[in-house]
Amino acid sequence: MTALGIALWALAALWLLWLYATGAHARPYPRYGYLGLAVIAVAEVLLFQKCQFVGIFFTPIAWTGYIAAVDAAVYSLAGQSMLNGRGRQFLAVTAMSAPFWLVFEAYNLRLQNWAYIGLPTNTALRYFGYAWAFSTIWPAMLETAQFLQAAGLWQHSYAPVKMGAGLRRVAVALGAAMLAIPLLAPRRPAAYLFGLAWLGFVFLLDPINSRLGAASLSDEFAGGRRARFYALLAAGAVCGIFWEFWNYWAISKWIYIFPILQNAKIFEMPVPGYLGFLPFALENFCMYVFLTAIAQRAIGIRGTNHYVADF
Numbered sequence: 001m002t003a004l005g006i007a008l009w010a011l012a013a014l015w016l017l018w019l020y021a022t023g024a025h026a027r028p029y030p031r032y033g034y035l036g037l038a039v040i041a042v043a044e045v046l047l048f049q050k051c052q053f054v055g056i057f058f059t060p061i062a063w064t065g066y067i068a069a070v071d072a073a074v075y076s077l078a079g080q081s082m083l084n085g086r087g088r089q090f091l092a093v094t095a096m097s098a099p100f101w102l103v104f105e106a107y108n109l110r111l112q113n114w115a116y117i118g119l120p121t122n123t124a125l126r127y128f129g130y131a132w133a134f135s136t137i138w139p140a141m142l143e144t145a146q147f148l149q150a151a152g153l154w155q156h157s158y159a160p161v162k163m164g165a166g167l168r169r170v171a172v173a174l175g176a177a178m179l180a181i182p183l184l185a186p187r188r189p190a191a192y193l194f195g196l197a198w199l200g201f202v203f204l205l206d207p208i209n210s211r212l213g214a215a216s217l218s219d220e221f222a223g224g225r226r227a228r229f230y231a232l233l234a235a236g237a238v239c240g241i242f243w244e245f246w247n248y249w250a251i252s253k254w255i256y257i258f259p260i261l262q263n264a265k266i267f268e269m270p271v272p273g274y275l276g277f278l279p280f281a282l283e284n285f286c287m288y289v290f291l292t293a294i295a296q297r298a299i300g301i302r303g304t305n306h307y308v309a310d311f
Contacts, residue, residue: 002248005266009245012238016070019151026079033072039065047249055251056120057129062246063136070143077150082143090139092292097138098131100287104197111182113194113258118251129252140242141284144235145228153234154227162222168207171218175204191259198276198283205286214293217282232281240277244269 043061046054054061068083071090075081082090108114120126149155163171178200182193202217210216217229244267247253254268261270
């Protein structure tokens, strides 16, 4: 199964390269993108040369390089990006990523779906590694989605699908229930219910985002627009494969212990677990929109969510 995982990673990487190569470029590829690619390449070499520092911090090193490389591609295709023209947006995404990943770590304390191994024994280094790695999650997902949109995918009009006020209230209630059930169920069956946590925030927050006048996937469906929705799903799939590929050979890494198909893994992840990356990308977006909308209202900004409108 490891060979299959390597093949999937290669296909994902080649797909991204092909999209960039065939896209309409507004600007040349900037130098920091090449630096990001170099960081990944050097880290890979040092990892297999048994460099202890790189092996311990390989996940955040690789993702830092990836974020720079993909952001550079977004800039080249679209003429601006989070690191080049929208710095406040990048800082907001990065600052929120680690603390709100801890929501899922809190779920994991009860559900016991994954565990970390090979961590530094030094407490300061261990928490530094946590903070660095967790801070790359939202930027990686959202930069990848931006890249797919900048490449022009899914931009045509679709049949509108509208959600009335009653259905939105049902979605909010359903999302709240999905988030509560894994915490309230007995521990043994709860271990099978992490999928509800990967979906719950989408149902809970997207209708609320619409009510706040912020970016909403359901509003985009109502307007016949689905590019962002499909880009997020695809970004989840791509990043999921990259996460597991880079995690597999690292010294400090995570392993999955949830009781489903432990004998059918691609890298460390049992095959069904890869499905969770798709709604997780949607959750990242919905949580980010919600938080920035609330923050903007708190400081008196109404209407367009300035940190999301240019996604």
